[in-house]
Amino acid sequence: MRLEAWLRMPPTPLVRRRLWLRMAPAVVVVARTRESRRVTRRLSFSPSGRGDRAPLAPAVTLRRTFREFWPGTRGLRRLFAAGAVFAILAALCEVAAIGLFGHITDEVLTTRNLAAFWAPASMWLGLAAVAGLASFGGTYLTALGAERFLLKLRDRVFAHVQTLTPDYFENRRLGDLMARLTDDIEAIEELVGSGVVKLITTVASVVFFAGAAFYVRWDLALVTLALVPAFLLVSKIFASRFRTAAARERRSNGAMNSVIEESLANQPLVQAYNRQNNESVRLNREGQGWLRANLSQAWLSGMYGPLVQVLETVCLIIVLGFGAWQIAQGRLTLGGLLAFAAYLAMLYPAVQSLGQIALTVSEAAAGSDRVLEILDARPAVTDRPVAVPLISRSRGRVEFDDIGFTYPNRRRPTLSHLSFVAEPGELIVCTGPSGSGKSTLTKLLLRFYEPSAGRILLDGVDIRDVTRASLRENVTILHQESMLFSGSVRENIAYGRSGASLDDVIRAAELAGVHDFISTLPRGYETPLGQRGRLVSGGQRQRIAIARALLRDAPVLVLDEPMTGLDEATAARVMAPLRRLMAGRTTILITHDLRHVPVEARRIVLEPTRRVDRIRIRRLGVPV
Numbered sequence: 001m002r003l004e005a006w007l008r009m010p011p012t013p014l015v016r017r018r019l020w021l022r023m024a025p026a027v028v029v030v031a032r033t034r035e036s037r038r039v040t041r042r043l044s045f046s047p048s049g050r051g052d053r054a055p056l057a058p059a060v061t062l063r064r065t066f067r068e069f070w071p072g073t074r075g076l077r078r079l080f081a082a083g084a085v086f087a088i089l090a091a092l093c094e095v096a097a098i099g100l101f102g103h104i105t106d107e108v109l110t111t112r113n114l115a116a117f118w119a120p121a122s123m124w125l126g127l128a129a130v131a132g133l134a135s136f137g138g139t140y141l142t143a144l145g146a147e148r149f150l151l152k153l154r155d156r157v158f159a160h161v162q163t164l165t166p167d168y169f170e171n172r173r174l175g176d177l178m179a180r181l182t183d184d185i186e187a188i189e190e191l192v193g194s195g196v197v198k199l200i201t202t203v204a205s206v207v208f209f210a211g212a213a214f215y216v217r218w219d220l221a222l223v224t225l226a227l228v229p230a231f232l233l234v235s236k237i238f239a240s241r242f243r244t245a246a247a248r249e250r251r252s253n254g255a256m257n258s259v260i261e262e263s264l265a266n267q268p269l270v271q272a273y274n275r276q277n278n279e280s281v282r283l284n285r286e287g288q289g290w291l292r293a294n295l296s297q298a299w300l301s302g303m304y305g306p307l308v309q310v311l312e313t314v315c316l317i318i319v320l321g322f323g324a325w326q327i328a329q330g331r332l333t334l335g336g337l338l339a340f341a342a343y344l345a346m347l348y349p350a351v352q353s354l355g356q357i358a359l360t361v362s363e364a365a366a367g368s369d370r371v372l373e374i375l376d377a378r379p380a381v382t383d384r385p386v387a388v389p390l391i392s393r394s395r396g397r398v399e400f401d402d403i404g405f406t407y408p409n410r411r412r413p414t415l416s417h418l419s420f421v422a423e424p425g426e427l428i429v430c431t432g433p434s435g436s437g438k439s440t441l442t443k444l445l446l447r448f449y450e451p452s453a454g455r456i457l458l459d460g461v462d463i464r465d466v467t468r469a470s471l472r473e474n475v476t477i478l479h480q481e482s483m484l485f486s487g488s489v490r491e492n493i494a495y496g497r498s499g500a501s502l503d504d505v506i507r508a509a510e511l512a513g514v515h516d517f518i519s520t521l522p523r524g525y526e527t528p529l530g531q532r533g534r535l536v537s538g539g540q541r542q543r544i545a546i547a548r549a550l551l552r553d554a555p556v557l558v559l560d561e562p563m564t565g566l567d568e569a570t571a572a573r574v575m576a577p578l579r580r581l582m583a584g585r586t587t588i589l590i591t592h593d594l595r596h597v598p599v600e601a602r603r604i605v606l607e608p609t610r611r612v613d614r615i616r617i618r619r620l621g622v623p624v
């Protein structure tokens with residue numbers, strides 16, 4: 001009668017999962033942590049989808065992923081090992097607890113002997129306490145290792161990204177790069193860090209629960225375990241499909257981030273041009289692709305679950321039938337059968353979890369492809385092995401000697417046969433029509449690109465023979481659009497020189513003619529400037545940037561259209577601080593606007609020829 005009641009217990013996935021969550025917390029908790037992160041990740045990014053436009057990152061083998069990222073677990077392996085040990089201990093407690101449950105059924109419930117209840121019941125309670133503590137230890141230590149691994153890996157990839165020359169970013173969408181630095185890095189952690197712990201604890205659980213099932217009734221266990229390869233086969237079939245779907249999801253996620261990033265950054269333009277709908281359509285289009293990618297993942301997951309469920313049900317029916325027959329034969333007790341069924345109830349999710357690990361691996365591999373693609377990228381310009389740092393502050397003599405340059409993705413040269421010398425402290429004005437290569441000249445001086453012909457000399461030394469870091473210490477650039485960060489005014493000015501004191505910052509601000517304005521701000525030098533310094537006007541931004549450049553105090557100065565976007569009165573106000581900044585420095589002033597240019601300045605005119613593919617340089621020494 002009791003057996004019948006037990007037989008009526010519905011072996012639904014929910015019941016099994018609840019049982020699993022209750023009985024094997026150590027194993028499941030690791031999985032839950034990762035699952036919640038994945039959900040968060042999905043929610044935190046909106047759909048993209050025309051991922052089809054961007055090529056998928058190249059597929060890499062699992063071995064390469066481990067070869068590349070496993071060294072990153074150095075220093076954390078003890079944490080992961082301890083996490084695994086605790087999780088295994090918790091699983092062992094569960095095995096013992098089920099044994100006690102069988103014992104209580106046979107010795108207390110069947111015989112109605114209450115006296116025999118208390119000893120095993122107290123042991124069960126003790127085991128539950130140990131399992132709880134071990135589960136907590138396993139979860140916490142694994143999470144600690146995982147988060148530290150993530151931090152290290154993100155720092156490593158970000159540091160590498162910062163070695164890449166600007167052309168790398170010019171050819172990529174920032175949103176996609178951000179997705180790689182966040183989501184994809186997490187996916188790698190799920191494979192290389194906590195993924196390994198999960199694999200070990202799940203395998204251990206399979207061994208324990210299978211071993212216990214064999215111990216109770218080896219022949220019954222043999223029959224049911226014969227179906228395990230079927231579980232693994234199903235996982236294998238699904239894994240490759242899941243990987244493709246995951247790669248699409250990763251890629252479309254990146255595309256969607258790009259749209260969001262661009263739209264939010266350009267909101268003033270979007271609203272001024274009434275293009276809100278257009279942006280929404282763009283996001284929706286990318287979202288459609290993301291939706292498709294997620295639906296195909298959901299389809300696969302949806303298929304996978306029921307298939308495994310059918311297999312489980314087949315196993316359960318076999319157990320019940322065979323078990324009932326063995327009880328009738330007197331070869332198995334009711335407690336034995338219940339314990340056996342409980343072991344199976346633990347074993348199946350563990351086996352299923354093994355299959356899910358295969359799916360996680362697929363998803364992680366897709367993320368790993370995308371991160372490795374970044375790590376494989378090499379900067380277009382590197383220091384020569386023989387490059388040495390500039391020992392002292394340069395005098396500031398800059399020479400362009402027959403320079404030619406073609407952008408990597410262009411056929412026609414942007415500059416050819418460009419030669420000029422700027423003596424220390426001299427002001428050179430560089431003019432010419434739009435697109436004639438004025439800003440390109442700056443990129444070459446800072447070694448963002450390598451000239452295709454000729455050489456650039458600083459104090460007579462080829463800049464390729466000095467390290468880029470020391471070269472850039474000697475050159476300050478003031479961009480067309482003042483680049484500010486979202487920090488305070490003080491932080492933005494102090495960016496010019498690490499370790500600058502507040503007094504240094506105030507002195508620079510006074511010279512830049514912006515101190516009075518800063519004093520009127522609500523929190524003075526501590527006032528935040530807003531995203532990209534949008535909380536202050538163009539002229540104020542420019543003068544803050546001048547203060548930063550003053551603090552940097554490099555002997556060579558490049559001013560790239562410093563008056564762009566400023567009205568006549570503001571431009572005149574900016575000119576005085578600019579003159580103070582230029583004083584005593586070799587200055588290359590790139591400008592279309594010659595109204596504020598000092599009359600004594602020498603001019604270089606970059607002039608595209610009519611055939612456009614050659615640029616003729618006219619060098620004039622005539623004062624304006």
Ligand SMILES: Nc1ncnc2c1ncn2[C@@H]1O[C@H](COP(=O)(O)OP(=O)(O)OP(=O)(O)O)[C@@H](O)[C@H]1O
Binds near residue numbers: 407434438439
């Ligand atoms: N990263 C790049 N890749 C390919 N071509 C580029 C790149 N940057 C600039 N160019 C091209 O090189 C040419 C020169 O550009 P550059 O920005 O140096 O011109 P400019 O004289 O400073 O123009 P403007 O006065 O409008 O700022 C242009 O035809 C431009 O399209």
